[in-house]
Amino acid sequence: MSDPTAGVLLRAQGLIRDFGGFRAVDGVDLEVRSGTIHSIIGPNGAGKTTLFRLLTGILRPTAGTLELDGRSIGGKPPHVIARLGLAQAFQTTNIFPRLSVLESVSAALVSRHRRTGDMATWFHRRLEIEAREMLETVGLSDAADLESQTLSHGDQRALEVALALAMNPRLLLLDEPTAGMSPFETRRMVELVHGLARDNGLTVILSEHDMETVFGISDRVTVMHQGQVLADGPAAQVRANDDVMAIYLGGHA
Amino acid sequence: MTNDIPGGAAVAERTPTTTTTGHRGRRPLLRAIGPTALVALMVMLGFVLQASPLLTLEEVLALVVFATATNILLGSAGLVSFGQAVFYGIGAYTVALGWLHWHLSFWVTFFAAPFVGALVAVPVGLVALRARRLYFALSTLAFSELAYQLAESRYSFTQGANGVFGPFVPTSLTNPVTGYLFVLAVTVASLLLMWKITHSPFGLVLRAIRENRERMQALGVNVYRHQLVAFVVSGFFCSLAGAMFVIYSQSAYPELLDWTMSGAPVFMAVIGGMGVFLGPAVGAFIYQFGHDELVRYVDDWQLVLGAVLLLIVMFWPDGLLGAYMRARRGRPRNADETADRSADDE
Numbered sequence: 001m002s003d004p005t006a007g008v009l010l011r012a013q014g015l016i017r018d019f020g021g022f023r024a025v026d027g028v029d030l031e032v033r034s035g036t037i038h039s040i041i042g043p044n045g046a047g048k049t050t051l052f053r054l055l056t057g058i059l060r061p062t063a064g065t066l067e068l069d070g071r072s073i074g075g076k077p078p079h080v081i082a083r084l085g086l087a088q089a090f091q092t093t094n095i096f097p098r099l100s101v102l103e104s105v106s107a108a109l110v111s112r113h114r115r116t117g118d119m120a121t122w123f124h125r126r127l128e129i130e131a132r133e134m135l136e137t138v139g140l141s142d143a144a145d146l147e148s149q150t151l152s153h154g155d156q157r158a159l160e161v162a163l164a165l166a167m168n169p170r171l172l173l174l175d176e177p178t179a180g181m182s183p184f185e186t187r188r189m190v191e192l193v194h195g196l197a198r199d200n201g202l203t204v205i206l207s208e209h210d211m212e213t214v215f216g217i218s219d220r221v222t223v224m225h226q227g228q229v230l231a232d233g234p235a236a237q238v239r240a241n242d243d244v245m246a247i248y249l250g251g252h253a
Numbered sequence: 254m255t256n257d258i259p260g261g262a263a264v265a266e267r268t269p270t271t272t273t274t275g276h277r278g279r280r281p282l283l284r285a286i287g288p289t290a291l292v293a294l295m296v297m298l299g300f301v302l303q304a305s306p307l308l309t310l311e312e313v314l315a316l317v318v319f320a321t322a323t324n325i326l327l328g329s330a331g332l333v334s335f336g337q338a339v340f341y342g343i344g345a346y347t348v349a350l351g352w353l354h355w356h357l358s359f360w361v362t363f364f365a366a367p368f369v370g371a372l373v374a375v376p377v378g379l380v381a382l383r384a385r386r387l388y389f390a391l392s393t394l395a396f397s398e399l400a401y402q403l404a405e406s407r408y409s410f411t412q413g414a415n416g417v418f419g420p421f422v423p424t425s426l427t428n429p430v431t432g433y434l435f436v437l438a439v440t441v442a443s444l445l446l447m448w449k450i451t452h453s454p455f456g457l458v459l460r461a462i463r464e465n466r467e468r469m470q471a472l473g474v475n476v477y478r479h480q481l482v483a484f485v486v487s488g489f490f491c492s493l494a495g496a497m498f499v500i501y502s503q504s505a506y507p508e509l510l511d512w513t514m515s516g517a518p519v520f521m522a523v524i525g526g527m528g529v530f531l532g533p534a535v536g537a538f539i540y541q542f543g544h545d546e547l548v549r550y551v552d553d554w555q556l557v558l559g560a561v562l563l564l565i566v567m568f569w570p571d572g573l574l575g576a577y578m579r580a581r582r583g584r585p586r587n588a589d590e591t592a593d594r595s596a597d598d599e
Contacts, residue, residue: 056471082473090471096464107461110454111473117482118454167472 009034009171009203010055010086015064017050024050026227027064032171032205032220037197039206039214039235042224048207051224052175055205056088057081068171087169089160089177097149101140101159104148105131108166131166138162138192154185161192171203172196178213186210190217215239295437304429308501311433313541314440315498316521320533321447322490323518328527329451330483331463333386335515336393339377339400340370340488342510344495346404349505350411352421359423363496370492371485378484382477397512404507416506426500436497443490448530450486459483491518520558524565526572535574 012030016023025047032038040048053059055066057078066074073081082088096104109127110116135141138158143151148159157177164172174193178186190213196202208214214221214235221238223231231241238244299307319341326332344366351362381392404411411417426432450456458479462469466476499505508514517540518533525536543561547554569576 078470079473115454116458119450124454
């Protein structure tokens with residue numbers, strides 16, 4: 001196809017979300033190409049988290065369209081969107097506190113294999129090898145039998161990513177994956193995300209505060225400000241954008 | 254058994270736990286010894302005990318199934334229902350009314366009862382599960398009250414407050430020994446089925462939903478539908494328990510549907526421990542024998558029940574069996590034993 005839209009995995013057009021009288025997301029257009037790491041940045045309150053919640057179906061858009069690989073996902077419930085290949089690792093640590101790390105990933109795998117209604121087999125235990133592979137990918141092999149809530153913050157975020165990966169997604173949403181992490185943990189996470197995109201051909205949408213991380217890792221960057229897209233393009237180009245420097249990066253310095 | 258790992262210990266344990274295979278490290282044959290011995294003992298009791306204690310045991314076993322079925326919701330799914338007596342009562346009434354109106358054989362109605370309960374659980378669950386937490390508990394309570402009022406007021410169908418009495422239990426089961434052995438067999442079969450269900454992929458998914466429903470939703474799971482299935486499964490076994498109770502009571506009456514009856518299995522689960530599969534069963538024994546002893550000496554046995562529940566909630570929030578299991582695990586560990594901590598809810 002010579003269609004200029006070929007290779008676009010996720011497309012949002014005119015996306016709007018109101019909360020009462022407040023417009024948190026105000027006419028956002030977004031194109032995320034297959035196999036890229038696409039960052040969405042912006043100051044607090046720019047609407048990043050709301051945008052993410054729209055993409056995953058936790059919130060319904062007030063107006064606008066959302067397409068994943070050409071299929072409309074706007075207004076669909078989260079579990080349906082997840083099944084279509086969009087997985088998310090959450091901003092606030094969002095794990096299963098009293099399940100072991102291995103059980104957590106096994107539960108996600110049971111869902112991916114569509115065996116959640118299975119009451120009669122030991123299928124979830126047969127998934128152990130697959131689950132341990134996931135844990136190895138995110139560097140949690142040593143923690144498999146620990147209760148999830150006892151993990152360190154960085155390890156809990158890694159478990160988040162493992163849960164998302166267990167769905168074998170085409171598109172992975174990471175909401176501030178390095179928030180609250182030590183420099184060491186941050187580097188580990190960045191390497192992990194980079195590896196996922198490079199080795200597994202995964203498309204990643206990233207929301208991030210840390211500018212070093214963003215421009216170091218991203219293929220494309222979208223800058224949001226007050227619910228709207230302020231700038232959008234290749235990372236180097238956005239970095240050189242004067243508006244971005246003034247309104248966003250300038251305010252940060 | 255959950256919050257007992259201080260951060261430092263968790264780090265120290267990392268090396269040994271990774272070398273074991275977690276829950277798989279426990280030999281299944283070894284684990285089956287205890288329950289098998291217990292069942293053998295219970296069978297022997299059938300030939301040793303007098304008629305009166307055997308009848309009491311029939312009632313307790315019905316409550317064991319009732320409490321364990323309720324705990325599918327409480328323990329696995331994290332859903333606090335104060336309406337399971339609806340299904341317990343339906344089980345009893347299915348047998349009694351089947352005989353009264355249609356002269357159906359006990360054996361037909363006894364095995365139909367759980368399916369009737371499951372069928373009723375579908376609409377009840379559909380409505381109650383729209384609400385969350387406290388409001389879920391309150392709507393199940395409302396269903397219990399509704400069922401009670403219906404049974405009491407529709408005299409022509411249910412014989413109202415009098416209840417249904419009659420010779421509908423076959424003489425082979427009114428005999429204390431065979432009756433007890435039959436009830437015991439049904440109990441063992443139900444517990445095995447419920448154990449399997451809670452230790453299946455579905456059971457794991459239920460526990461994951463209990464821990465974090467939004468996360469499970471994001472992982473592609475329809476939470477509402479899975480909770481509904483859990484509700485129906487619980488209703489199925491609660492109704493079976495109600496049908497078992499009829500073998501003991503030879504009657505069905507409105508109080509079986511009442512919200513105080515709905516509270517009983519919740520209390521039993523709290524007493525024994527919601528996080529352990531056999532916790533509610535142990536709770537049922539303590540609750541019923543405690544009740545039978547207490548009513549002989551005190552007028553307000555509920556007062557004592559209240560005090561006991563308070564003590565347990567304050568000092569043994571995991572229940573008595575839960576506290577016992579934890580104490581056993583609290584012994585100095587070797588590398589093999591640390592793996593047991595993360596095993597399934599036993």
